[in-house]
Amino acid sequence: MYRKTKTFTGISKNQIQGYYYIAPWLIGFLLLTVYPFIISLFYSFTDFDMFTFKFVGLENYKEIFTNDDTFYGSLTITMIFTVASVIGKLSVALLCALFLTRKSNLTGFYRTAFYLPSIFGGSVSLAILWKYLFKTDGLINGILKVFSISRVNWLGSPDTALFTLILLPLWQMGSPMVIFIAALQTVPKELLEAARIDGAGIVSVFFKVKLPLISSVLLFNLIQQTISIIQFFTPAYIITQGGPIKATYLYSLMIYDVSFRNFRMGYASALSWILFVIMIVYTIILFRTANKWVFYEDGD
Amino acid sequence: MKKEKLGILGNVLMIVCSIVIIYPLLWLLGASFKSNNEIFTTQGILPKEITFEGYVKGWQGIGQITFSRFFNNSMLLTVPTVILTIISSCLVAYGFSRFNFKGKKLLFGLMLSTMMLPNSIIMIPRYIIFMRFGWLNSYKPFYALALFAANPFFQYLLIQFFRGIPRELDESAYLDGCSSVKILTSIIAPLAKASIVSAALFQFLWTWNDFNNALIYIDSVKKYPVSLGLRLSIDSDAKVGWNKVTAMTVLGMLPCVILFFIFQKSFVEGVAKSGLKG
Numbered sequence: 001m002y003r004k005t006k007t008f009t010g011i012s013k014n015q016i017q018g019y020y021y022i023a024p025w026l027i028g029f030l031l032l033t034v035y036p037f038i039i040s041l042f043y044s045f046t047d048f049d050m051f052t053f054k055f056v057g058l059e060n061y062k063e064i065f066t067n068d069d070t071f072y073g074s075l076t077i078t079m080i081f082t083v084a085s086v087i088g089k090l091s092v093a094l095l096c097a098l099f100l101t102r103k104s105n106l107t108g109f110y111r112t113a114f115y116l117p118s119i120f121g122g123s124v125s126l127a128i129l130w131k132y133l134f135k136t137d138g139l140i141n142g143i144l145k146v147f148s149i150s151r152v153n154w155l156g157s158p159d160t161a162l163f164t165l166i167l168l169p170l171w172q173m174g175s176p177m178v179i180f181i182a183a184l185q186t187v188p189k190e191l192l193e194a195a196r197i198d199g200a201g202i203v204s205v206f207f208k209v210k211l212p213l214i215s216s217v218l219l220f221n222l223i224q225q226t227i228s229i230i231q232f233f234t235p236a237y238i239i240t241q242g243g244p245i246k247a248t249y250l251y252s253l254m255i256y257d258v259s260f261r262n263f264r265m266g267y268a269s270a271l272s273w274i275l276f277v278i279m280i281v282y283t284i285i286l287f288r289t290a291n292k293w294v295f296y297e298d299g300d
Numbered sequence: 301m302k303k304e305k306l307g308i309l310g311n312v313l314m315i316v317c318s319i320v321i322i323y324p325l326l327w328l329l330g331a332s333f334k335s336n337n338e339i340f341t342t343q344g345i346l347p348k349e350i351t352f353e354g355y356v357k358g359w360q361g362i363g364q365i366t367f368s369r370f371f372n373n374s375m376l377l378t379v380p381t382v383i384l385t386i387i388s389s390c391l392v393a394y395g396f397s398r399f400n401f402k403g404k405k406l407l408f409g410l411m412l413s414t415m416m417l418p419n420s421i422i423m424i425p426r427y428i429i430f431m432r433f434g435w436l437n438s439y440k441p442f443y444a445l446a447l448f449a450a451n452p453f454f455q456y457l458l459i460q461f462f463r464g465i466p467r468e469l470d471e472s473a474y475l476d477g478c479s480s481v482k483i484l485t486s487i488i489a490p491l492a493k494a495s496i497v498s499a500a501l502f503q504f505l506w507t508w509n510d511f512n513n514a515l516i517y518i519d520s521v522k523k524y525p526v527s528l529g530l531r532l533s534i535d536s537d538a539k540v541g542w543n544k545v546t547a548m549t550v551l552g553m554l555p556c557v558i559l560f561f562i563f564q565k566s567f568v569e570g571v572a573k574s575g576l577k578g
Contacts, residue, residue, distance in 0.1 A: 015402065017480055021395025024388040025411065025455065028448020033414055036425030043424065050428060099314055104306035106314065112564065113318035116325065119560045123509035124527040125552040128534055128545060129328050135340065139327055142343040171321065175571045182572035192304075227416055234511045238531060255420050260516060265424050272420040279418060 044270035049263045060270035070246070070254060071271070078251040081162060082230045085169040089229070090221055093173040097180035098206065111181075118174030126168075127238035131155065134164050158247035161240050165248055168235055169225075176221045183217040184210060212295040219294050223283060230279065251275055332547040339542045354543030355551075362532050365521055367548055370529035377439045377514075377525050378507045384446035385454055385503045386496060392449050393458035394484045398470065411452045419512075427516055441517050442507065454499045460573050461495035462488060498570025501563055505556050526552045 019026070044061070047054040064071050096114055100107055120126040133139045134154035141151045154164045187210055195209050211218075233252040236242065242249035251271075259268035306314070323345075330345035332354050338347060359367045396408055430441040449455060469491075470483045478486070489496065511527045518524060521532070530552055533545050560567060 015400065018395050018399025018401035018404065021391045021399065021480075022407065023391075024447060025392040025449040025452075026407070028445070028450050029411070029414070032426060032429070032445065032448055032450050033417070033422060036422040036429070037417070039425045040421050050431070096317070099306065099310060102304045102306040102310060104311055104314070106311060107306075110314045110318055111568065113322050115568065116322060116557075116560070119505055119556045120553060121505060121509040122511060123552070123556075124511050124530045125509075125549045128530060128549045129324060131534070132328070132331075132340075132542075132546070133324055137340040139324065139343055142340075146343070178568050178571040223416070227418065231418055231420065237511075237515075238534070252420065259424055265428070269421075269424055272418070272424070276418055276421050279416070283416065 040269045041273060043266050044273050046266040047264075048266040048269075050265055056266070060267050061274075063267070064270060064274065070249070073246055074249050074251050074254045077162060077247070077249060078230065081166060081232070081248075081250060082226060084166045085229045085232075086222065086225050088166065089169045089173045089225060090176055090218070092170050093176040093221070094180050094218075096173070096177050097184055098210075100177075100181055101184045111178075114177060115174035118172045120172075122232070122234040124234060124238055126172075127235040130164075130168055130235055131239045155240055156244060158244050161244060161247045165232075165236060165240070169229055169232070176225060179217060179221055180214065183214040187213050215294045219286065219290055223286060226282065227279065230275070328546055329550055332543060332550045334543055334546075336541050336543050339546065351543070354541070354545075354547030357541065358533070358544035358547040361529065363521065365524070365529075367526075367529060367551070369522070370524055370526045371551075373523055374508060374525040374527075377442055378504055380439070381442050381446045381507045382500050382503045384443055385449070385451070386500050388447055388449040389454035389458055389499060390484065390489060390496065392455045393462050394488060396455065397459050397462035398467075398480075398483075398488075411455065415452050415456070423516070430517065436517060437519050437523060438517075439523075442513065446503070451503075454503065457499050457502075457570060457573060458492065458495055461492045465491050494566045494569065495573070497563060498566040498573075501559055501567055502570065504559060508555060 045055060045057055047056050047059075100110055100114070104110075117126075135141075136151055136153055136156065138154075140154065144150075144152070152160060154160050191209055191213075192205060195205050200208065231252050232250060233256070236248050236250050236253055237256070240248040242253045255268050255271050255275075258264050258271060326345045327343075330347055331339045333350045333352070334342075334347040335349065335351050335353065338349075342348075361367045361370065396404065396411075426441070426445075427436075430436060430444075433440070435441050435444075445451070465488055470478075470487055473483050473487055474480075509527065511531070514525050514528050518528060521528075524532070530545075530548060533540060533548060
């Protein structure tokens with residue numbers, strides 16, 4: 001009755017119905033995403049305290065770039081945090097995935113254990129746990145003491161506070177790990193065997209066979225994790241509140257303070273747009289260079 | 301060729317790693333049954349003497365508001381959000397995976413691209429919209445965002461699965477006179493049950509754990525979900541008593557842990573699917 005050559009038959013013939021089904025998203029997209037997106041650009045050219053507008057042109061941007069040391073400080077810290085966390089998280093995730101794609105009776109247990117911290121996301125519970133672990137008399141220092149290493153003031157010292165926060169996403173590497181595992185399982189076994197017969201060791205099998213074959217997934221993880229980590233908020237807000245002396249004053253904290261504490265919605269919108277433009281440039285660079293390092297198996 | 305084996309050395313290494321990763325969580329669980337002066341003086345998991353003081357006193361909450369209120373609020377916030385998300389994302393995924401309409405490719409591309417949009421850019425305007433609606437200090441903003449499928453992740457996940465369901469099934473149902481709604485509810489949705497479960501799980505965890513939005517939208521303590529309640533309790537944790545905070549933190553994590561262990565398989569499959577071309 002149906003012809004396979006034709007992609008759409010039967011219910012699919014009805015065009016209007018498709019719009020009905022996507023209507024919830026389409027309405028939400030226009031009202032809760034497109035409109036906010038555009039109006040936020042407009043806000044960034046105003047002085048706006050949630051009730052009254054004053055158009056100020058490029059004043060906000062001028063102030064940010066020429067007269068806001070907090071901005072440069074926060075941006076630097078955020079870049080360090082994001083680069084270190086993303087690279088660390090993806091490395092740990094990939095390393096674990098390489099181990100977990102090998103055969104063992106305990107694979108299920110390992111996978112559960114490695115994934116478990118990730119289910120708590122950016123929750124307050126997790127932030128509290130992290131705070132207690134790295135307290136001066138917390139678990140980490142207690143364990144270090146066993147190895148007679150003296151107490152470190154992890155969260156109270158500007159030199160270590162950011163590092164302590166960078167470690168958190170590394171502990172929560174479950175989702176990129178699972179995605180890497182799924183990708184590694186698609187690597188054809190014949191290829192691995194051929195490489196081994198040619199005398200390739202574990203390291204060169206990884207770099208010459210496995211890594212190129214999962215590079216598109218690596219690109220996906222890289223983009224997704226950067227977007228999520230650059231918006232890292234709860235732990236920094238709960239554990240360090242940006243301190244000590246703004247050593248962990250991440251961009252998301254700054255935007256929150258400017259908008260919801262000082263009610264400078266226009267200025268905060270300008271800050272958000274700067275972050276957005278940085279993200280766009282980053283993503284474009286990744287995609288532009290992708291054809292040099294991402295290996296696509298098929299045409300689509 | 302056989303699958304590469306992990307070997308004894310690899311297994312030992314993985315066991316050590318697993319312990320390192322889970323230890324903090326077990327420590328927290330143990331700490332919730334410890335007395336206040338034991339929590340930060342020992343590193344072991346098991347308490348010397350088990351006390352339920354943290355749970356009993358912690359549950360009493362802050363001021364006159366108990367943790368049963370906070371948990372109630374979290375359920376009131378999370379459960380409708382999950383249900384609305386499932387309904388809206390099923391409809392939208394069905395629309396995109398089974399119908400052909402003008403501008404579909406463009407709309408689909410736009411939907412995916414919003415996954416890359418940083419939340420901070422739309423957070424302020426959304427706040428102002430909801431303020432004008434008089435919806436601040438209520439859960440309506442959360443419900444609205446779920447109803448209007450504002451997080452494209454769920455549609456994307458479901459589309460990946462829906463596409464894998466043979467089209468012949470709904471074609472023949474159509475020829476038998478089934479309406480398109482009926483095809484979704486009696487053919488597609490049952491076959492995609494695993495993916496719908498994983499979408500529901502993700503939304504539950506994200507909403508339950510969400511702090512950022514709760515912080516912005518909810519300001520009266522009476523309406524605080526668990527996340528905001530916990531934040532209140534750590535403001536004065538040294539005075540309040542550590543074990544109260546650890547006990548309530550454990551309870552705050554418990555729903556996520558229970559769901560994770562029950563639905564582990566669909567959970568992990570959901571994550572894997574979201575990252576691979578379907």
